[in-house]
Amino acid sequence: MRAPCTSIECTGGNPYGFACRIKVAGRSFDFDGLDMGDLQAMKGAINKAMTHARRARREWEGAQE
Numbered sequence: 001m002r003a004p005c006t007s008i009e010c011t012g013g014n015p016y017g018f019a020c021r022i023k024v025a026g027r028s029f030d031f032d033g034l035d036m037g038d039l040q041a042m043k044g045a046i047n048k049a050m051t052h053a054r055r056a057r058r059e060w061e062g063a064q065e
Helices: 036-064
Strands: 005-011 014-024 027-034
Touching: 014 036, 027 036
Parallel strands: none
Antiparallel strands: 005 014, 014 027
């Protein structure tokens, strides 16, 4: 099941200030006061987790053959 970030928007008229609401398994998590660096760090962490998951899946699929 995918857990999309339901919205990312500029807040308070600051083009470098962001808020994000993430919905996971029916629960919402709100983050406010994020800056560009925070978003880059989140992106890096998500990319790292996805890379790890893809490698683990390939290893698992290889073991099933």
